[in-house]
Amino acid sequence: MKNSMFVKVATFALALVLAFGLVACGETPPSSTAPAGGATSEAGAAGATGAEFVIGNPQPLTGVNAQVGAAANKGAALAVKIINENGGFNGVPVRLINYDDQGSPEEAVKIATKMVEDDKVDAVLGSLTSTCMLAAGQVYEDAGVLTFGTGTSPTWMLQGWEYVFRACPNNGVSMPLLVSKMKEMGIETVGVFRGLDDAAKSAAETFVEECDKMGVEVLTVESYTDGDTDYSGQIAKIISKNPDVVLCSTNGPTMAIFAKQLRQLGYQGLAFNREALPADTVEVAGSAADHWVFMYPYITYETPEDAFDPDIKEFLELFQEEYGEMPFHDCAYRSWDAIMVMAEAARIAGTNDVDAMRDAVVEISNFKALGGVMDFSAGNGEGLNTLNSYIVLDGKYEDFDAWYAAGNYEALKNAG
Amino acid sequence: MNKLLEKKNPAKHIKSFGFLALLLLLPVIFTAVDFTYGITISCFVAIYVIAVSGIDIVFGYCGQISMGHAAFYAVGAYGSALLSSKLNIPIIISMFIAPVIAAILGALLAYPASKLVFHFLSLATIAFGEITYQLILQSPGGITGNAVGLATKKVNLFGFAFNTSFRFYYLALAFVLLLLAAKTNLVSSRVGRAFVAIRENTHAAEGMGVNARKYKVIAFATSAFFTAVAGSMYAHFVGYISPDTFTNKQSVLFITMLLFGGTASKPGPIIGAIAVLLLNEALRSMENMQMLVYGFLLLIVILLLPGGIFGMIKDLFYKYTHRGGKENAKS
Amino acid sequence: MTMFMQVFVSGLVIGCVYGLIALGYSLIYKASGMMSFVQGDLLTVGAFLGYTFYGLWKIPVAISFVMVFILMVLLGFGIERGIINRLVKKKTLPIYIVLATIAVSYILQNGAMYIWGSNMLTFPRLFSANSIKIFGVGVQPEALFCIVVSLIAMVILHIFMKYTKYGTAMRAASMDPMAARSCGINVSVSTGLTWGIAAAMASLAGMLIGPVYGVFTTLGATIGRKGFSSAVMGGYGNMYGAIVGGIILGLMETFTSGYISSAYKDLFAYIILLLFLFVKPTGIFNERAIME
Numbered sequence A: 001m002k003n004s005m006f007v008k009v010a011t012f013a014l015a016l017v018l019a020f021g022l023v024a025c026g027e028t029p030p031s032s033t034a035p036a037g038g039a040t041s042e043a044g045a046a047g048a049t050g051a052e053f054v055i056g057n058p059q060p061l062t063g064v065n066a067q068v069g070a071a072a073n074k075g076a077a078l079a080v081k082i083i084n085e086n087g088g089f090n091g092v093p094v095r096l097i098n099y100d101d102q103g104s105p106e107e108a109v110k111i112a113t114k115m116v117e118d119d120k121v122d123a124v125l126g127s128l129t130s131t132c133m134l135a136a137g138q139v140y141e142d143a144g145v146l147t148f149g150t151g152t153s154p155t156w157m158l159q160g161w162e163y164v165f166r167a168c169p170n171n172g173v174s175m176p177l178l179v180s181k182m183k184e185m186g187i188e189t190v191g192v193f194r195g196l197d198d199a200a201k202s203a204a205e206t207f208v209e210e211c212d213k214m215g216v217e218v219l220t221v222e223s224y225t226d227g228d229t230d231y232s233g234q235i236a237k238i239i240s241k242n243p244d245v246v247l248c249s250t251n252g253p254t255m256a257i258f259a260k261q262l263r264q265l266g267y268q269g270l271a272f273n274r275e276a277l278p279a280d281t282v283e284v285a286g287s288a289a290d291h292w293v294f295m296y297p298y299i300t301y302e303t304p305e306d307a308f309d310p311d312i313k314e315f316l317e318l319f320q321e322e323y324g325e326m327p328f329h330d331c332a333y334r335s336w337d338a339i340m341v342m343a344e345a346a347r348i349a350g351t352n353d354v355d356a357m358r359d360a361v362v363e364i365s366n367f368k369a370l371g372g373v374m375d376f377s378a379g380n381g382e383g384l385n386t387l388n389s390y391i392v393l394d395g396k397y398e399d400f401d402a403w404y405a406a407g408n409y410e411a412l413k414n415a416g
Numbered sequence B: 001m002n003k004l005l006e007k008k009n010p011a012k013h014i015k016s017f018g019f020l021a022l023l024l025l026l027p028v029i030f031t032a033v034d035f036t037y038g039i040t041i042s043c044f045v046a047i048y049v050i051a052v053s054g055i056d057i058v059f060g061y062c063g064q065i066s067m068g069h070a071a072f073y074a075v076g077a078y079g080s081a082l083l084s085s086k087l088n089i090p091i092i093i094s095m096f097i098a099p100v101i102a103a104i105l106g107a108l109l110a111y112p113a114s115k116l117v118f119h120f121l122s123l124a125t126i127a128f129g130e131i132t133y134q135l136i137l138q139s140p141g142g143i144t145g146n147a148v149g150l151a152t153k154k155v156n157l158f159g160f161a162f163n164t165s166f167r168f169y170y171l172a173l174a175f176v177l178l179l180l181a182a183k184t185n186l187v188s189s190r191v192g193r194a195f196v197a198i199r200e201n202t203h204a205a206e207g208m209g210v211n212a213r214k215y216k217v218i219a220f221a222t223s224a225f226f227t228a229v230a231g232s233m234y235a236h237f238v239g240y241i242s243p244d245t246f247t248n249k250q251s252v253l254f255i256t257m258l259l260f261g262g263t264a265s266k267p268g269p270i271i272g273a274i275a276v277l278l279l280n281e282a283l284r285s286m287e288n289m290q291m292l293v294y295g296f297l298l299l300i301v302i303l304l305l306p307g308g309i310f311g312m313i314k315d316l317f318y319k320y321t322h323r324g325g326k327e328n329a330k331s
Numbered sequence C: 001m002t003m004f005m006q007v008f009v010s011g012l013v014i015g016c017v018y019g020l021i022a023l024g025y026s027l028i029y030k031a032s033g034m035m036s037f038v039q040g041d042l043l044t045v046g047a048f049l050g051y052t053f054y055g056l057w058k059i060p061v062a063i064s065f066v067m068v069f070i071l072m073v074l075l076g077f078g079i080e081r082g083i084i085n086r087l088v089k090k091k092t093l094p095i096y097i098v099l100a101t102i103a104v105s106y107i108l109q110n111g112a113m114y115i116w117g118s119n120m121l122t123f124p125r126l127f128s129a130n131s132i133k134i135f136g137v138g139v140q141p142e143a144l145f146c147i148v149v150s151l152i153a154m155v156i157l158h159i160f161m162k163y164t165k166y167g168t169a170m171r172a173a174s175m176d177p178m179a180a181r182s183c184g185i186n187v188s189v190s191t192g193l194t195w196g197i198a199a200a201m202a203s204l205a206g207m208l209i210g211p212v213y214g215v216f217t218t219l220g221a222t223i224g225r226k227g228f229s230s231a232v233m234g235g236y237g238n239m240y241g242a243i244v245g246g247i248i249l250g251l252m253e254t255f256t257s258g259y260i261s262s263a264y265k266d267l268f269a270y271i272i273l274l275l276f277l278f279v280k281p282t283g284i285f286n287e288r289a290i291m292e
Helices: A002-026 A066-085 A105-119 A130-143 A155-159 A171-184 A198-214 A232-240 A254-264 A279-289 A310-323 A331-349 A354-363 A400-405 A408-415 B002-032 B037-061 B070-086 B091-113 B118-137 B165-187 B190-200 B202-207 B212-238 B248-261 B267-304 B308-330 C002-032 C039-056 C061-089 C094-116 C141-163 C165-175 C177-182 C187-213 C221-234 C239-260 C265-279
Strands: A053-059 A094-100 A123-125 A146-149 A164-166 A189-195 A217-224 A245-249 A271-273 A292-296 A367-369 A372-374 A388-393 A396-399 C132-134 C137-139
Touching: A053 A066, A053 A105, A053 A331, A066 A094, A066 A310, A066 A331, A094 A105, A094 B267, A105 A130, A105 B037, A105 B212, A105 B267, A123 A331, A130 A146, A130 A155, A130 A164, A130 A198, A146 A331, A146 A354, A155 A164, A171 A198, A171 A292, A189 A198, A189 A232, A198 A217, A198 A245, A217 A232, A232 A254, A232 C002, A232 C239, A245 A254, A254 A271, A254 A279, A254 C187, A310 A331, A331 A354, A331 A367, A331 A372, A388 A400, A396 A400, A400 A408, B002 B037, B002 B165, B037 B165, B037 B190, B037 B212, B037 B248, B037 B267, B070 B091, B070 B118, B070 B212, B070 B248, B091 B118, B091 B212, B091 C265, B118 B248, B118 C094, B118 C221, B118 C265, B165 B190, B165 B212, B190 B202, B190 B212, B202 B212, B248 B267, B248 B308, B248 C094, B267 B308, B267 C061, B267 C094, C002 C039, C002 C061, C002 C137, C002 C141, C002 C165, C002 C187, C002 C221, C002 C239, C039 C061, C039 C094, C039 C187, C039 C221, C061 C094, C061 C187, C132 C141, C137 C141, C141 C165, C141 C187, C141 C239, C165 C177, C165 C187, C177 C187, C221 C239, C221 C265, C239 C265
Parallel strands: A053 A094, A053 A123, A123 A146, A146 A164, A189 A217, A189 A245, A245 A271, A271 A292
Antiparallel strands: A292 A388, A367 A372, A388 A396, C132 C137
């Protein structure tokens, strides 16, 4: 009896010590990227005092989107490292604080409040989960924190928040372009497969609206729930309608599984994806990823040499040097670009005052980033408005327009 | 003897008044030490205390497990948000109507479910939770905003808006005090005794003339009401709701808090909500290791502290007084 | 016809996976009267282990499978001995045991992420052929393999339980532990072994669907939950019921999404679960274990 009581007390004490020890550690999160110069003191959030520029970075690090969140963090950490090596923002070192929002809006709100009130961050990067942005955006807006979201859903940018920007693609823009491309190619019918989460669903809805406008017939819209792994029923239904092409609007591991099952059930035509097919998806899907088409500013590569764009090539070399691997998801580009835009805003403003930086972002109209030219002059907070078209062939990304111009689409149609 | 009792009561009153004063001053203290984030966390604690107290009624007292309480939380949140925005019902009233709807749903679920033993009751409640989640995600006519979610309004009482954590805290505190008083009254009443009888031995309770099904239905309905109140508070505190909040994980979180704190007591849910939320904050800096450590801690508590933290404190207190008594007897 | 066959085969594949998971639930319930929430995550762990041995270290398939089985039996055994049995001995409320399994499921899912990372991994293909024709319909050989192997596994398990000494001992231990003990059967080892076999079943499912779906940390989570629906439909605790329930659920899901609507596909599994619990809790095979 005495013994078991001791165990109980010891356990509880241990848990408490652990909890409080961690709270204490929380003051200087182990993940925070220390300034390269090391001149500033580590302890205490000195963001507001101007001794360092603090960027909070909430991303989903567990759950369905964990892999994407991890990529975003790597891109962000690398950008901060490079910036600090070059003197930070106006000579002030930049510090990144990572958080796991678990893709949960409740956690997102808590973290946002904590970052604003406790960490006293100057800027925020992320989250890539759109419901987290919808939940936390108001907190950033009220606090006047310069925020760059890293998700592609149109919804959260439509809230009219003045401090919230995006330096990565917007599905609201890419979908109409995709439909007009289809129209150009003479595609008349399409089957849609989509997820139920905000990003996937709203992209698919924009796509369907655009198709109605432009006279492309949507034969069927099939959906799936996150976590599900078998889509054969939906695919069989899509195939039975015999569409010219298929549009896929999903995320997470779904893409690869869908691609495999789509080919397995006998569909050999072109498949369009709402965003880039990440490298690991192409690898897992294997030959099933061939003839997948998407419009996107950037793609992931197996080696830096594969990249056509010199900026991306340079970034990839840095990334490989830092992590010993290639980024497998374009979220690494998204967070890099967002931080680089912040740096540019700080340069234009000549000060790290957040309001001045916010005004400076709107002035940016010709800033070359990984995704292309950033132009915030439209005033809607969106920076990236140009896209490239890609097709996957033999596990490699190729220029879709060149492929199409060579008459390959006609050949594929006739072969099918 | 009488004099002694009279003397003891004022002391107790002073103690509870002191406690209440501390609760009332808490946001001021947090503001003073420049830790306003603490107020936000306190608001979440209040919300969870109510939700977990609800589970305590059905599980702690009546012995019926529910692993689908996120569904009632959702009914409270979406119910109140929709009633107030679509029908223009004042929020303070919709925050009451939505839980009533949840209570009716709880009763409807409990009626057929009351014959199931706990394993299968847990499956039934999981299924109920999943079905509710799916219906929010793909609602008829998109009334819930589906995956995009809903923006909700802040509570406004006679022109006073509870739009900051500081202000909301006092509203939440009032709710907590009210509902905990209601819970205490319920469990010490005849109904509460019937709950405990069912928990201890359903057959014996029925033998003594307790209508087990009736009381199980009452327990579920009350429990659903409490959790739905918490849900409506969540909706109007955060200002935005989406299906992600109402998954199975949330139901497990409620139960975890209850077990952490200790079942069938007033302090249990309070201690549990505080402990788990603080732990969550403490583990935040561990990034993606958080859920892993959380799993381990949960396991340790289950293996070594089956009575929860409150149970342990009670044990310690008992040992202490027990030993003290012996020593007194000796001297 | 083509579409029908395709949907049918896919339904069988996912149905067999549900069946393997449900089989684990039934075994555990029969042996110890417990409900485990770990099966889905054991599937994930099994898939990751299979990926490591076969995909990463290039160990031949058969040996990889056996190695995974052994590890998983040990893992299942360890969970029962180290956690479940301790709680049973302390006579804690059964719900604590359910919650302990949930905690283990958190640990496995997030531990897998810690060890193997959050990237989606490629489980290499088991066969070189892209598809084989059955009734004029192209089917992925892995899909057929999945159906055939799960059915074989079920038959072997049946023979093991019914005709071997160990199987008989296990059945005896679950029916009447006291009597079994007096016959010299080591009940605790036998219960632990049941959990081990259930874990092996789950890992088999994981390795079978690995090549079809890829390997990632949340692979088994939903499958694990839907497995409950299969188990209840068949009659919780009934081995044949688990398989039949799994296949019925798999077919129903794919046919609903193929011919009716995919929107409510997931709702379906849970509505079936509720209906069976409320209307016919003993399931198709009229298993009586479930009533109070």
